[in-house]
Amino acid sequence: MRLNYRSTFTSWLQGGITFLIFSYLLSGLLVTSGIITPLRLRIVNKELGGYPYFFALGQLNTLNYPQEITFTFQGKNHSFNLKDLAISFSAQKSLDNWQQQFKNSSWLERWLFFTTNLYQPLTLQPSIVINPHQLSHQLEKAFQKELPYPQAAKLSYHQGKLIYLPAKDGYQIDQENLIAKVKLVFQEKKSIIELPVEKISLQPSDEAKRKTYTKAYKLLKTKIILQRNKKEVELTAEEKISLLSFYAPVDKESLENVAKDKQAFFNTTPENALFEFKGGRVIAFRPSRPGFQLNFQTLELDLARTVEDNHFPPTVTLTIKGNYLPPKITTKDTNSYGIKELVGRGESWFWHSSASRMHNVKLAASRLNGILVNPGEVFSFNKALGRISAATGYHQSYVIKEGKTILDDGGGVCQVSTTLFRAVLKAGLPIIERHYHSYRVGYYEQNSPPGFDATVFAPHVDLKFKNDLPSYLLIQTSTDLKKHHLVFYLYGTKDGRRVIISSPRIWDQTPPPPPLYQNDPTLPLGTVKQIEWPSWGAKVAFDWQVFHQGKVLHQQTFLSVYKPWRAVYLRHL
Numbered sequence: 396m397r398l399n400y401r402s403t404f405t406s407w408l409q410g411g412i413t414f415l416i417f418s419y420l421l422s423g424l425l426v427t428s429g430i431i432t433p434l435r436l437r438i439v440n441k442e443l444g445g446y447p448y449f450f451a452l453g454q455l456n457t458l459n460y461p462q463e464i465t466f467t468f469q470g471k472n473h474s475f476n477l478k479d480l481a482i483s484f485s486a487q488k489s490l491d492n493w494q495q496q497f498k499n500s501s502w503l504e505r506w507l508f509f510t511t512n513l514y515q516p517l518t519l520q521p522s523i524v525i526n527p528h529q530l531s532h533q534l535e536k537a538f539q540k541e542l543p544y545p546q547a548a549k550l551s552y553h554q555g556k557l558i559y560l561p562a563k564d565g566y567q568i569d570q571e572n573l574i575a576k577v578k579l580v581f582q583e584k585k586s587i588i589e590l591p592v593e594k595i596s597l598q599p600s601d602e603a604k605r606k607t608y609t610k611a612y613k614l615l616k617t618k619i620i621l622q623r624n625k626k627e628v629e630l631t632a633e634e635k636i637s638l639l640s641f642y643a644p645v646d647k648e649s650l651e652n653v654a655k656d657k658q659a660f661f662n663t664t665p666e667n668a669l670f671e672f673k674g675g676r677v678i679a680f681r682p683s684r685p686g687f688q689l690n691f692q693t694l695e696l697d698l699a700r701t702v703e704d705n706h707f708p709p710t711v712t713l714t715i716k717g718n719y720l721p722p723k724i725t726t727k728d729t730n731s732y733g734i735k736e737l738v739g740r741g742e743s744w745f746w747h748s749s750a751s752r753m754h755n756v757k758l759a760a761s762r763l764n765g766i767l768v769n770p771g772e773v774f775s776f777n778k779a780l781g782r783i784s785a786a787t788g789y790h791q792s793y794v795i796k797e798g799k800t801i802l803d804d805g806g807g808v809c810q811v812s813t814t815l816f817r818a819v820l821k822a823g824l825p826i827i828e829r830h831y832h833s834y835r836v837g838y839y840e841q842n843s844p845p846g847f848d849a850t851v852f853a854p855h856v857d858l859k860f861k862n863d864l865p866s867y868l869l870i871q872t873s874t875d876l877k878k879h880h881l882v883f884y885l886y887g888t889k890d891g892r893r894v895i896i897s898s899p900r901i902w903d904q905t906p907p908p909p910p911l912y913q914n915d916p917t918l919p920l921g922t923v924k925q926i927e928w929p930s931w932g933a934k935v936a937f938d939w940q941v942f943h944q945g946k947v948l949h950q951q952t953f954l955s956v957y958k959p960w961r962a963v964y965l966r967h968l
Contacts, residue, residue, distance in 0.1 A: 433508075435516035438486050444516070455486045461586035464577065466534060468590035473537040481529035484581050486521040493519055521581050530577070531568050534590065542566045545595040548604075549646070550611055552636040557611055559604075562597040569593050599641035607641050613707040614639070619698075621660070623687070623715040628660050644699035654689065661689040661715065665722040670729035677765040677869055682737065682886065686720035693717075726886075732767065733866025739822025739885035743814040744841040746879045748807065751790035753876050755807035758788055760872040760881060763811070768868040773827055776812050776851050776858040783808060783853065809850045810881060812858045813839050815870075816849035818883035819860045823894040823941040823949065824868075827859035831955035835930040846899040846935035846955045865890055892948060897938040905932040910962035918967040925964050932959030 432451045436444040443451045464482075465474040477483070497508070535542060545565030551558045572591035580586060599607075619630040630638075634653050640646040654661050665686035671679035693716045701711050727735035745756060759780060768774045783789050791806065809832070816829060832839075832850045839848040849858045862868045866888035873882045907929035918924060934956050941949040 432490075433512045433517050435512050437516055437518045438490065438521070451490065452487055455490065461580060463586060464580055465587045466537070466590045467587060468538055468592065469541050471538065471541055473534075475533060475537075480533055481526035482523070482577065484521045484523045486519075488522040489519050492522065493517075520578075523578055523581055525574055525577060527570055527574060530573065531570055534568060534573075538590065542568070542592065545597050547597045548599050548641050550607060550636050550639050550641075552611075552615075552633045557608070557636065562599065564594060564596045566592045567595055597642070603641045607639055610702060611636055611639055614702070616709070617707045618710040619701065620710065620712045621657075621715055622712055623660065626660065627712075628657060638698060639702065644702050645695055647695065650691075650695055650698065654691065654694070661687075661717075663687045665720045667722045667724040668726040668729045670726070670734065672730070672767075675767075677767060680734075680765065680869065680871060680886075683722040683725045685722060688718045688720060689715065690717045732869070733888040734869045734886050735866075735888055736886065737884060738864065738868070738887045738889055739818045739820075739824070739883075741814050741816065741818030741821060741883045743810060743817070743839065743843065743881050744879050745807070745810050745838050745881065746841055748810075748838065748879065752807035752810075753879070754790050756810045756881060757874045757876060759783075759808045759811040760814075760874050760883075763815070763870055763883075764872040766870045768862040768870065770862055770865060770867060773859055773861045774868075776815065777853040778857075780808070780811075809836075809848070810838060811872075812851040813848045814881045814883050816858060817843075817847055818885050820847075820896060820939060821894060822885045823892045824885075825861045825863060825949050826951065826953075827861055828857050829953065830856050830858075831957070833958055834960035835933065835957045837928060837930075844899045845901065845933065845957070846937055846953065848955070862887075864888060890943065892941050892943040895938075895940045895942070899935050899937040901933050901935050903932070903934045905959045907931060907959045908961040910964060912964045912966055915965040915967055918965060920967055923964055923966040925962060927960065927963035929962040930957070930960040933957050 430447065432443050432446050434444045436442070436451075438455065441454065443454055446454070463474050463476050464480065465472055467473075500508075543563070543565045545567075546563040548562040549560040551560060569591040573588075576588045576591065580588070614635050615632055617635075619635060621628050621630070630653070634649075637649040638645050638653070663684075663686050666681065666684040668683035669679055669681035670677065694713070697713045697716075701713065725735070727733075745753065748756070762780055763776075766779055781787065785791075789808075816826075819826060829849050830851070831846075832848055835845055836848065839845075850856060851858050864887050869886040871884040871886065873884070874880075910929070915924075934954070936952055936954045939949070939951050939953060940947060
């Protein structure tokens, strides 16, 4: 039998072509279905083409990556594990991401990729996640001696002289180059990296120096006052010069230091109200106060405009801007008496008072603290204070009685009545009864003109006023014995009244008589003790007017007629 070689070859050829076509179609189907990896796939120099997907994942686990990276700079080496540097990598994640993207493509796109992949290999790099801030922080911390921060040039002021502090060069890490080098570690498996850095120089130009020195000399002659509400602070010469910069209108870091030093002026926390009523008296009270938060950017801009102003006036006042922070509990939320705001305030000082007199001042003020005055009620100082004697806790101190200065229980109580009188005047409440002292007393003219005193002596000499506000009136007192300062606060509800108090008029002034010396055998031999101080006699008057809704609500002229008073000395010779 004779073989037909041509027919056999043709059959083999057809069978081979059919097999190739079948293999191509089957491979394409397996690849495009995600069952096997692309025919030509390389991940970090490892060939994984045509493997079942689960097998390729198993092979990726055998990849040997460096678990530490060593950085070197100027002969210093520091090694870190990847977790400390916040670096994570995964070849599997890279393959998973590619496959997910491949599955989301159309069938036509998959077949086109499969056909291209026959002659063009697919190379995948492992997925690398780098936190650049954490990476730089760790390296700066490790190489802090080798990587000094650049320091800007500065001007300072010390002992009346301007001092130039020159700039110092420094280094900073080249973050973009660093990240590229870290990624190469997982591609080339090189675990040692030469730390890429940039040299930074902050040397100011000659022109910048000239301009800054010119500003400094002018600024030293200018007062800069920061104002918030009624409070003011003045920047010192050192603070003003520290704000100057060779590179910007204002040195931000120095301004932050100034704001930190004056924290209590720039920022305050809100205070919640406190109100507790017991036994006919308010035993705990604190008005609510809003807080304040400085707008730093606005202050920076205001100071920048001041520094850039070539005119430099003698005084510059900058109003501090910011946000008011409301308290959670306001004063009006804590009570039903209408006590929600300050309506009047009076103060006095009592420097050089004896210990017994200061005791009496504090005791008397404390016994008026927390009293509520009803709407329409006439308040009597003597009635509210009660009996003044040693039995009620008062000490003996000098008082004016029947035109003489004598020792008696309660000396110093008039300091309290005088301070309340001033608070009532400021509140615009009608004064029903007020008496002046026989002579001018130095205690009542400390930081106050003459004529603003009110004496009391039970039962006939009293201080009375009427609460004609629509709300209750709460009396609060504050005594500071260290500062010799007494304050009365009157709280209620304002009704829009406006108070005008004129400056006092002084006339008919007469000098004090010659001093009087009296023998006192109870004193140690050779002792001279002054018990009264000289005072000029005078007539003093001031006008008090209260307006409400454009009309005069109250008006009165308060007249005081003071006798001239001689100095009195006790002696035992």
